Amino acid sequence: MFLSTIQCGFPSPAEDYLEEVLSLDDICISNPASTFLGRVSGSSLKDICIYSGDIVVIDKSLTAVHRDLVVCAIDGEFNAKILHIDPLQGIRLLSANSEFAPIEIKELTDFRVWGVITFVIQDIKNRSNDWHY
Amino acid sequence: MIGIIDCNNFYASCERNFMPSLNGVPVVVFSNNDGAIIARSEEAKELGIDMAVPIFEVKKLMKVYNIKGFSSNYTLYGDMSKRIKYIIRKFFSEVEDYSIDESFVSCKGFEYRDLFSYVKDARDKISHWSGVPVTIGVAPTKTLSKLANRIAKKKFRAIGVYIIDSEEKRIDALHTTDIKDLWGVGRRITVRLNKFNIYTAYDLSKVDTDWAKKNFSVVLQRTVYELQGISCIPLELVEPAKQNIASQKSFGIFQTEFEPMAEALANYTARVAEKLRRQGFVAGGITVWLGTNNFSKTDKQYFPEISTVCDVPTDYTPYLIKRAVEGLKVIYRKGYLYKRVGVMLTDLRNNYDGTQNLFHSNSRDKEIEIIRRMDRINRLNGRDTIRSAQQGFNHEWKMRQETLTPKYTTRLSDIIIIK
Numbered sequence A: 001m002f003l004s005t006i007q008c009g010f011p012s013p014a015e016d017y018l019e020e021v022l023s024l025d026d027i028c029i030s031n032p033a034s035t036f037l038g039r040v041s042g043s044s045l046k047d048i049c050i051y052s053g054d055i056v057v058i059d060k061s062l063t064a065v066h067r068d069l070v071v072c073a074i075d076g077e078f079n080a081k082i083l084h085i086d087p088l089q090g091i092r093l094l095s096a097n098s099e100f101a102p103i104e105i106k107e108l109t110d111f112r113v114w115g116v117i118t119f120v121i122q123d124i125k126n127r128s129n130d131w132h133y
Numbered sequence B: 001m002i003g004i005i006d007c008n009n010f011y012a013s014c015e016r017n018f019m020p021s022l023n024g025v026p027v028v029v030f031s032n033n034d035g036a037i038i039a040r041s042e043e044a045k046e047l048g049i050d051m052a053v054p055i056f057e058v059k060k061l062m063k064v065y066n067i068k069g070f071s072s073n074y075t076l077y078g079d080m081s082k083r084i085k086y087i088i089r090k091f092f093s094e095v096e097d098y099s100i101d102e103s104f105v106s107c108k109g110f111e112y113r114d115l116f117s118y119v120k121d122a123r124d125k126i127s128h129w130s131g132v133p134v135t136i137g138v139a140p141t142k143t144l145s146k147l148a149n150r151i152a153k154k155k156f157r158a159i160g161v162y163i164i165d166s167e168e169k170r171i172d173a174l175h176t177t178d179i180k181d182l183w184g185v186g187r188r189i190t191v192r193l194n195k196f197n198i199y200t201a202y203d204l205s206k207v208d209t210d211w212a213k214k215n216f217s218v219v220l221q222r223t224v225y226e227l228q229g230i231s232c233i234p235l236e237l238v239e240p241a242k243q244n245i246a247s248q249k250s251f252g253i254f255q256t257e258f259e260p261m262a263e264a265l266a267n268y269t270a271r272v273a274e275k276l277r278r279q280g281f282v283a284g285g286i287t288v289w290l291g292t293n294n295f296s297k298t299d300k301q302y303f304p305e306i307s308t309v310c311d312v313p314t315d316y317t318p319y320l321i322k323r324a325v326e327g328l329k330v331i332y333r334k335g336y337l338y339k340r341v342g343v344m345l346t347d348l349r350n351n352y353d354g355t356q357n358l359f360h361s362n363s364r365d366k367e368i369e370i371i372r373r374m375d376r377i378n379r380l381n382g383r384d385t386i387r388s389a390q391q392g393f394n395h396e397w398k399m400r401q402e403t404l405t406p407k408y409t410t411r412l413s414d415i416i417i418i419k
Helices: A024-027 B010-017 B042-046 B055-062 B074-091 B115-130 B140-155 B167-175 B187-195 B201-205 B210-214 B218-228 B258-278 B317-331 B356-380
Strands: A035-042 A057-060 A069-074 A077-086 A090-094 A111-121 B002-007 B027-030 B037-040 B068-071 B095-099 B102-106 B134-139 B161-163 B246-253 B281-292 B305-314 B338-350 B416-418
Touching: A024 B218, A035 A077, A035 B161, A069 B317, A077 A111, A077 B317, A077 B416, A111 B002, B002 B140, B010 B027, B010 B037, B027 B042, B027 B055, B037 B042, B037 B095, B068 B134, B074 B095, B074 B102, B115 B161, B140 B161, B140 B167, B140 B218, B167 B201, B210 B218, B210 B246, B246 B258, B246 B281, B258 B281, B258 B317, B258 B338, B281 B317, B305 B317, B305 B338, B317 B338, B317 B356
Parallel strands: A035 B416, B027 B068, B134 B161
Antiparallel strands: A035 A057, A057 A111, A069 A077, A069 A111, A077 A090, B002 B102, B002 B134, B027 B037, B095 B102, B246 B338, B281 B305, B281 B338
């Protein structure tokens, strides 16, 4: 109550029209309890414009489907890959970088989908030196 | 029906969730000060690592079997616990948070659907969404649900659910459980019961309830009823109102001087004040205590305590630190080897009711603004980016935590790295 000063004149005409301020949490996080953040390291996703240093929002409550970008645990490391489910080729993990070959799941000894990536946070301001225009 | 949801090897599972390289590897977690083992993964248990063993006794074994050990990361465990409890409430409307890694839930009304499928689906989702595997036991009473949980862990690990829903299952569970493993039966009572030839839960379920009350206690009588399938320990759905928030920590090395102890105290006070604000309370009083090592047979012992009242109930960290250190000054004596210092905020009230700040309204506005900004900066940049000078920088008094893992879920600098 001490945060608002006492008005002696007219009450503010906007008072009854105040709404909750927009929140990035509301936009990027639908299930807070199962949402985790991770930081990208390396260039395996560069073809879909996700770069080293970017922050990704990961929701563990989603079931990964074909073409989802997923965080998976491969041989003791977290990797971001595109899940590719094809009736002919089976399940494969693709990188968004032509230099990296697709991985077939059956080649992997230790593999697990950890969560589905839903949003990417990029620090555009501090990267403006990168574009050459 | 009542269910108990229990996280499997909670602390070890939390660590493993953020380190895929630990998959299938034996993992243990150390207590505060890295003194003893307080959690073990399944693999570590199989290697014969016991609970509460001092670290130095198993150092060699850990090396031989390549067991990974970590300092306890309570920031992480606390957050994971909160997440899991939040998810549990999506599936069960009546929940009693029993401990950091256990919750009792009501399964009332679920008999009208397929109870097993519902609980199994909830179990899978709680495990998958949080990354920490859980086991659920369901039975007509709390005590029996604990037994069901044990059976699920021992015999149906992969499924993670066991329901005692028939007389045969109840009798079978009772027969296969020693009384020492019963919920609510301590070691001393176990010894006394053994003298009456009561060894299993089944034996205990057969005793006369009045006899149990007369020779032992109402508590044991209730346990007997519960084993018989008569529920008499209800779910506690409303958490009792918080009266105090406390923090007590041990020093990594003994302290003798005032300054480092004041520094440590200031830090603990900053922690409890943060907690206070998160819960929307202000504190009307503050209690500070000191302690020497009560296990030592040779050192001089001293356990003073002091309580003071705040001028105005407040959540303003600098004021609380000032008060705490003033208190410490009063009780501190030279010449002791201090092992711990503690602080407790007392007489908590809701921040929003009452007019307790009427005469301080101007400075209070400023305080609120300062503390709000401070909390925000610290939340974004890591704890204590902005701190009171009294909190210091050296932290020589700090707990020993040699193998502390990152705070994956609460610090931006500590989030998982994805290749």
